[in-house]
Every structure is written in structure tokens, then in C-alpha cells.
Amino acid sequence: MLDIKWIRENPDRLAEALVKRQWSSEEARSAVDDLIVKDEARRAHLGQLQERQERRNAASREIGNAMRSGDSAKAEELKGEVTAIKEWLSGAEAMERTLDKALDDALAVLPNVPAHDVPVGADEHANVELRKVGTPRQRSNWTREHFEIGESLGMMDFERAAKLSGSRFTVLKGGLARLERALGQFMLDLHTTEHGYTEVQVPLMVKDEVLFGTGQLPKFEDDLYFVGVADAVLASDGAAIVSRSGEPIVVGRRLGLIPTAEVPLTNLVREEITPLEKLPLRYTALTPCFRSEAGSAGRDTRGMLRQHQFYKVELVSITDQDSSRDEHERMTECAEAVLRKLELPFRTMTLCTGDMGFGAQKTYDIEVWLPGQNAYREISSCSVCGDFQARRMDARYRPKEGKGTAFVHTLNGSGTAVGRALIAVMENYQEADGSVTIPEALRPYMGGMTKIEAR
RNA sequence: GGAGAGGUGGCAGAGUGGUUGAAUGCACCGCACUCGAAAUGCGGCAUGGGUGCAAGCCCAUCGGGGGUUCGAAUCCCCCCCUCUCCGCCA
Structure with missing residues (x-):
């Protein structure tokens, strides 16, 4: 996995590396652009999210203080505010996970950058x-x-x-x-x-x-090769092995043979x-x-x-x-x-x-x-x-x-x-x-x- | 397979709803003391991320995921893992 910070600062070097690895320059360019877009989207959203989380945390602390000093009216008012923030946050946090995953998935399929002294060639x-x-x-x-x-x-x-x-x-x-x-x-x-x-x-x-x-x-x-199960155990003819009731037999998580x-x-x-x-x-x-x-x-x-x-x-x-x-x-x-x-x-x-x-x-x-x-x-x-x-x-x-x-x-x-x-x-x-x-x-x-x- | 216990910082180990990101000890780093070291004293010391020239500020994280709550390391549910005892077994 490559460092997104490095990519952010050296987009051209990544594109160059991908071309050395026989990607077309269009593929390389669009992959890099895509990463930059995903990264920016994620960070822009994260900024907003964290701002609201900060307010939620502060308000929660204030509620504690208000309750200790017996100011229940203020506590109730703050609770209302936090409830509103939470509603917004639940969507925003889901969005953050989505944006994170999109970036991670894109990074996970990128090959390593060749060392400077590796000969460039097709095969x-x-x-x-x-x-x-x-x-x-x-x-x-x-x-x-x-x-x-x-x-x-x-x-x-x-x-x-x-x-x-x-x-x-x-x-x-x-x-x-x-x-x-x-x-x-x-x-x-x-x-x-x-x-x-x-x-x-x-x-x-x-x-x-x-x-x-x-x-x-x-x-x-x-x-x-995998043993155990992805969705079901498959017999050698590709058919799922099923129980008497017809359900695929799920053994648990699959394990890969090294x-x-x-x-x-x-x-x-x-x-x-x-x-x-x-x-x-x-x-x-x-x-x-x-x-x-x-x-x-x-x-x-x-x-x-x-x-x-x-x-x-x-x-x-x-x-x-x-x-x-x-x-x-x-x-x-x-x-x-x-x-x-x-x-x-x-x-x-x-x-x-x-x-x-x-x-x-x-x-x-x-x-x-x-x-x-x-x-x-x-x-x-x-x-x-x-x-x-x-x-x-x-x-x-x-x-x-x-x-x-x-x-x-x-x-x-x-x-x-x-x-x-x-x-x-x-x-x-x-x-x-x-x-x-x-x-x-x-x-x-x-x-x-x-x-x-x-x- | 059955029964039980438990997963907290580099390690050990407190913490059972409100400034606890987390006591204490060990390890480590700096300073003091010393000719030097040990011992001692003082201070520092989790990880990832966002933002900033920087100092810093902020967010997340107490096995993983979900839930309850204004607020969760602490309560509930599911999963994973480890340990102990019993059974079985190469």
C-alpha cells in the first residue's frame, strides 16, 4: 500500500511509476486523479464531521456540569442540541466510512513504485x-x-x-x-x-x-486456493455442498492456502x-x-x-x-x-x-x-x-x-x-x-x- | 465437543456511566546529584488521522462490530481471540 500523503504530494511520480509498470498513460493519469479526488473528498468531509463531533463532546461535558450544579433547564436545552447533532452525525459518520473505504479500496490495488535503478521495460x-x-x-x-x-x-x-x-x-x-x-x-x-x-x-x-x-x-x-468457506463449501464440480434441508453448509471463515x-x-x-x-x-x-x-x-x-x-x-x-x-x-x-x-x-x-x-x-x-x-x-x-x-x-x-x-x-x-x-x-x-x-x-x-x- | 475465566498504553496492571486517553509500577528518554556508574530526585513518554509555518488545537481508538444514553473502557447484543479444567484425538 502506498502512502496517500506521498501520492498527494507526488502525483506525477505515481503516474510515472504506473506507466513504467505498463499502464497506459491515460489509465495512470485517471487512476491518480481518482485518488486525489477521493482523498480530497474524504478530508473535506472529515473536517466538517470533526467540527460537529467536537461540539457534541463539549455540549455533553456541559450537561454534566449543569446537572452537577442543579441547572436542569440548561441541561435539557443542551440535550436537545446534542440530539440534533447526533442525527446529523449518524449520516455523516456513515458517509465517512464510505469515503474511507473508497480511498482504501483504490489504494489497495495500486502496485508498488519501482526503485529508481530498475530497468524500464515491458516484459x-x-x-x-x-x-x-x-x-x-x-x-x-x-x-x-x-x-x-x-x-x-x-x-x-x-x-x-x-x-x-x-x-x-x-x-x-x-x-x-x-x-x-x-x-x-x-x-x-x-x-x-x-x-x-x-x-x-x-x-x-x-x-x-x-x-x-x-x-x-x-x-x-x-x-x-481456499479451504473452509467463502459462502459455502464447494465440491469439485463447483456445486455447493448442502445440508439435508438444502442450505449451503457454512463452516465459518475461509482460510487461504499459502x-x-x-x-x-x-x-x-x-x-x-x-x-x-x-x-x-x-x-x-x-x-x-x-x-x-x-x-x-x-x-x-x-x-x-x-x-x-x-x-x-x-x-x-x-x-x-x-x-x-x-x-x-x-x-x-x-x-x-x-x-x-x-x-x-x-x-x-x-x-x-x-x-x-x-x-x-x-x-x-x-x-x-x-x-x-x-x-x-x-x-x-x-x-x-x-x-x-x-x-x-x-x-x-x-x-x-x-x-x-x-x-x-x-x-x-x-x-x-x-x-x-x-x-x-x-x-x-x-x-x-x-x-x-x-x-x-x-x-x-x-x-x-x-x-x-x-x- | 462441554464448562468456566479473560482480552486496557512497549510490558505488568488499576479503573464499572461524567474533564479517564486512562492510576500505579517496570522499561525507555532528558535533566539534577556523581570523577564515572549505581541508587535517588525532577520532568517527559500510546497509536492513527484532520488542521496549522510552528507552538498548538481538534477527532477517533481501552480485541472487532452493533446498541442503550446528553455522555460508554465501564451497561446490553453478536463476533473474534487467549487461558484453565474435562472429554476426544495425530
Whole structure:
């Protein structure tokens, strides 16, 4: 969420930011104008409202005084005045709520303002390579994609997964199941023992306001899964599950399945004033992630690159206002360290304005080399959000200088996507005989095993 | 699931209809005392918003929402959450 005061004072900078994010200049202009109008309407009304509230409060106090001094005639007269004011106020207060909500709703769907050093561009083609590490291995005529390797090993099963849950699910068995577990443990251990992150176990189901805090709601509701109920529990065919009397069964409030552990980890500081000396907070968690992939029909349908459910190790940092940019570089290096240790070639890209997520000021994507696809594919995304999420969560700290409180800065990054790391290991470490060599760094997590082969 | 208790400022904890936005203690900040520190004394110290150059003034907020009342932290209703005991359970 952006600061309405900032918008009021810098309307042109907001419009410029929206254009960088690929809004048309007309859309940007009218969105900004709309915000200014809503803001002015709200403040104009608030002034009048508060004036009358002030009079009501003063008159009420006078009534108390009059009654104490036994002047009941005056008390009655004042009561009449207050009653009249109250009548006016009930409408005015409702109006205030309406105006507040209109402004909040408009603010809630505005994306963050890109940092000054983010390249401007329309889509991923305008992303800029920051560095490239490792050399992609020479392709052979037997180089295959991960799902070919996995299926011929007999350890990756899409057909049975589809029987259970439909498309975009995978069943892993044997060595590959263990390899995925090993990858998760390896990453978690790396970040907790070498990078100073605190391991956290978090709920996988969270409230709407938590999803609002990190920016998934209200704009990206379609990308999420919910359990429990919005209006009713829906069966898989979309029909409401009803009681014998035909009423929809309402279980209570719905909970959203987290699309990333960024959501619960970042919200750990929501509605709190964190002491300055506790910053930065660095959290990591290994969790399943759930995504409906509503907008990506037809993309990456083969294999397990894009799933409705996948494991990811997430990194989250909470910092003060001055440290977030440096923390962003640091976090990105922590994520890269995973790939360095696994000896997987990768490149790190600075996302352009058009490719960045809703809440980010600046994002680095780490793309791992996939020989089977003959391409670099995203395996991590590290973003600095400034106070954008903090404002939505009301997460603050007390700065050393100055008085009062300030919003914390939040950062999140994948460290890394476990399912995609599995793919990367399989494709980069595949052998001509169809087996997969286990990277040195993972062997302790595989009981010393050095190779996965069909058996 | 059953029964009970409770949600007040950074923390602890008073407050049951009228200058109570809230006693007191702790923590924190400033000043004094001190060679320095501790102890002590004095003062300050909630959050958000509106307005103003500023000092300030004003509005809202005592888990959330609604109601009673001229007036609600205090009374009533609904909801959320926490704790205790019992039951059940991975």
C-alpha cells in the first residue's frame, strides 16, 4: 500500500511509476486523479464531521456540569442540541466510512513504485543480466528433460498423480522422492547454519487479512486456493455442498492456502512495533506452496515445472528503512549459494518494471540452467518491498533518530524452489545410461548414496 | 465437543456511566546529584488521522462490530481471540 500523503504530494511520480509498470498513460493519469479526488473528498468531509463531533463532546461535558450544579433547564436545552447533532452525525459518520473505504479500496490495488535503478521495460525480454555463474554443460544427443529421466527411472509418475488430483500434480517415488526431501533439508540447513536465518514452522492456511498484508488480496484472489468457506463449501464440480434441508453448509471463515511461505513469515511482525535492536529479522521456512495457476493455462504443462503444489524454502527479512537495499543484495547471494553448492550453472537477472511483482520495488530472479530445455529457468525470485507490505500489515519499529514509529521494510526470496531444484539436479547431473549422479553437497542427506538409477 | 475465566498504553496492571486517553509500577528518554556508574530526585513518554509555518488545537481508538444514553473502557447484543479444567484425538 502506498502512502496517500506521498501520492498527494507526488502525483506525477505515481503516474510515472504506473506507466513504467505498463499502464497506459491515460489509465495512470485517471487512476491518480481518482485518488486525489477521493482523498480530497474524504478530508473535506472529515473536517466538517470533526467540527460537529467536537461540539457534541463539549455540549455533553456541559450537561454534566449543569446537572452537577442543579441547572436542569440548561441541561435539557443542551440535550436537545446534542440530539440534533447526533442525527446529523449518524449520516455523516456513515458517509465517512464510505469515503474511507473508497480511498482504501483504490489504494489497495495500486502496485508498488519501482526503485529508481530498475530497468524500464515491458516484459521479461527487457530484464538485465546481473551476473552469470558456471558453464552450462555440453548437450549430448542423449540429453533429456527431467520428466523423461524421471519416468524412465520409474520414480516420477504423472498419470497416477492425475488420477488423484488432475493435472499439474506429480507423484515421486524412491530415490527422487528422497532427493526432493534431501534438497529441502540441505537448503534449510545452509540458511540456518551459514546465513543466519531462523528456521520457522508456519501455518499453511491463513486469514484473508494476512493475504492482504503481503499483497495477494484483493487483486490476486484467483491465484489462490481456499479451504473452509467463502459462502459455502464447494465440491469439485463447483456445486455447493448442502445440508439435508438444502442450505449451503457454512463452516465459518475461509482460510487461504499459502502460495508461498512469504505470506506467513512476513506477517509474523504484523500489527507489532518491533524493537530496533531486533532488526534485521531473518526467517526461513520449508513449506508446500499452493497455486491455482489460473492465468497460465497451457504453459509448462509437461513435467513438474509448474505445479499446483510444490515445496519451497523461503527467505524473509524484516529490516529498518536504511538497510533494506543492502539486505536485498545479501539475500540474493544467500539464494545463489544454494546453486553454487550444488554446482548448478545459473544467471541472476534484474527484472524490468513490466516483469516485477505487485509489491516489489526491485526484484532479482535467479535462473538455473536446464540442459533438457536448453534454457535458463527461474528457480528463485528475491524482492525488496520497502514499506509497501508493512503499511498493509501495520508492521512498525521505533527508529533511533526522530520520534514515533516507522514502517519496517520487508524482503522475500526463494532459497530456493525445491521442486525446480530437483529438476535442475536431474537434468544437469543426468548420465548417458539414464541414471542421475547425486551432487556432492547432497550425499550426506542421501545416506551416502552417489547415484540414482532404475532398479 | 462441554464448562468456566479473560482480552486496557512497549510490558505488568488499576479503573464499572461524567474533564479517564486512562492510576500505579517496570522499561525507555532528558535533566539534577556523581570523577564515572549505581541508587535517588525532577520532568517527559500510546497509536492513527484532520488542521496549522510552528507552538498548538481538534477527532477517533481501552480485541472487532452493533446498541442503550446528553455522555460508554465501564451497561446490553453478536463476533473474534487467549487461558484453565474435562472429554476426544495425530
